[in-house]
Amino acid sequence: MIIWPAYLDSRKSRSQGRRVPLEYAVESPTASEILRAAKKLQLEARMESDKSYPSSWWESSGRVIVEYEGSKRELLIKLARLVRSSKKN
Numbered sequence: 001m002i003i004w005p006a007y008l009d010s011r012k013s014r015s016q017g018r019r020v021p022l023e024y025a026v027e028s029p030t031a032s033e034i035l036r037a038a039k040k041l042q043l044e045a046r047m048e049s050d051k052s053y054p055s056s057w058w059e060s061s062g063r064v065i066v067e068y069e070g071s072k073r074e075l076l077i078k079l080a081r082l083v084r085s086s087k088k089n
Helices: 031-040 072-088
Strands: 044-048 063-067
Touching (some): 031 044, 031 063
């Protein structure tokens, strides 16, 4: 599964690419934070830092590719919670 930071970004609307409810969304998540969260969940993950989210092609946000058996929504919520808790610390 490909995970773009925009999927978890609280500053983005659903039409701009956010895929989690605002209650789980994180302000300005980075691909490296998402990668750390995936590793914390003991998932096979790798980051491609030179990629840009298609609808905001001018921003090189990077993306994370995760091996996960289950729904993408479930994974996104788990990742968002971990990224949010790591930003608070």
